[in-house]
Amino acid sequence: MSILQVRDLTLRFGGLEVINRLSLEVHQGGIVSLIGPNGAGKTSVFNCLTGFYRANAGDIAFNGESIVKLKPHRITRMGMARTFQNLRLFKNMTVLENVMSGMHCRTRVGALGAILRNPAQRAEELEIRRVAEECLDFVGILDHRDRLSKNLPYGDQRRVEWARALATRPHLLLLDEPAAGLNFDEKERLMALIRRIREELQITIFLIEHDMGLVMRISEKVIVIDYGKKIAEGDCDTVQGDPKVIEAYLGREEE
């Protein structure tokens, strides 16, 4: 059963075809990687999935519902969360406040509740705080909760982003190059964390990554794209041996 189904997705910027009739599936409960050389269109795929880009053609079904025309906040509300390739934290806010943003779409008290501070509002605030702290604890930076996020070391800032995405209580989590800029130990911990997100929280993982070692160790399925087209798909061994993939990454041998 697939949680995400993309059919003939096409995205053009003017005359440039960034994504060309791309079809792919992410199965429920899986860890799936999207790889490809620089400029292959990976992040563009993510931006289409999350509603930041409007696809020119094709369809995206999430949990069986078409999301191709929805705005990003609606898609997040439906249960798809993402992290960004370059950190996009709310820099001047505390770590806890950053993570609390994820709960916004799961809560509903408005201006009147805020002014009156009625029991419903207070209960909701406690719930937001509780979930945010739970997510921070899950990624292991609960101690930093009251620090400004811009003052954290880079590796911890990444973890704030993951906690923030988890706080939206997603079914599917899109990670855009989660290992970028991390050192060896941090990468090991990232892999353990990704597995824990899947096992303990039952969240499906779809990630873009350049670190092939990490991809091959963690993924159950790998999708390779180049020039916006899918060139290979399958388990790690199949993809690694595929001549098209080798060509895309290393180029063709001179005859």
Add this chain to the structure above:
Amino acid sequence: MAAGSSPASPAVKKSAIAALEDRLFRFFDHRRHRHGAYALLVLCALAVPFVGDNYVLEILTNSFFYIILCLGLNIVVGFAGLLDLGYAAFFAVGAYTTGILTSHHGWNFWLTIPAAVVFSILAGVIIGGPTLRLRSDYLAIVTLGFGEITRIVARNLKDVTGGASGLIGINRPSIFGLELYQIHHYYYAFFALVVLALFVSYRLQHSRLGRAWQYVREDEDAAEAMGIDRVAIKLYAYIIGAVFAGVAGCFFAAKMTAISPETFQFMQSATILMAVVLGGMGKIPGMIVGALALILFPEVFREIGSMRMLVFGVVLILMMIFRPQGMWPERRN
């Protein structure tokens, strides 16, 4: 060595100010200290009519009025980060609602307030709905246009608004049989409004909605990715800001008993925005400081006559260079 010490001295001086600010913040972190300070301020404010003359009361009432407008604009500019150059339009909506309903239709003043709230919300939706999809500079230009449109409509809709000569004979409100006509009546009325506006601002800032404004202000795309509808959240800020100005406008009309379109010129919007920036965008106590500075400065320096606007301009430029975050200090983590 000696040369090295001279460039260091401004840094030392600056850190001395910063240290003092930090100490003050820590002092007021204690609930008892903070509440004591509030009580003292309120008592002082309540006592002024017993000691001050009408001139002082007039100036302070005017300051209170600007504090309310600044708090309202602060929600739009400070909390949500939307540059609004036409804020006077909302204040005009409130003032005209009260003016028209009391002088033409004989409404009781107090009944015009809910009507003004409704019209402010409508104005917020009409102006905000189409414009809040725009970002930063474009939004500023469009709000500037809408501000002018409102004023020109008020000037040309002669049968309703009295045209360029405006409305006169706006009824004085009364409360528990006491007609509000003396300056100290309005002093207390506006003071009560300031307290209410402060309370509402504070509660909103520390709420889910207040945080959402800050998320959108910090990074619109990340906020959107977190499931926050940025257009709806901005519209919320716009509407609440409009209601602040609308209600302030009701009381303004009642106090003046006459309003004309010239009250709501672009300079009015610019003045309020200036006070917000001067006090420190997004900081609630900063709005009090900013509004007071803006109103009191020309009064205190009345003797230097026409020079005072020049001096004021120089002070503003110096502020921009040396304290761009506004007069109210930033809390350091």
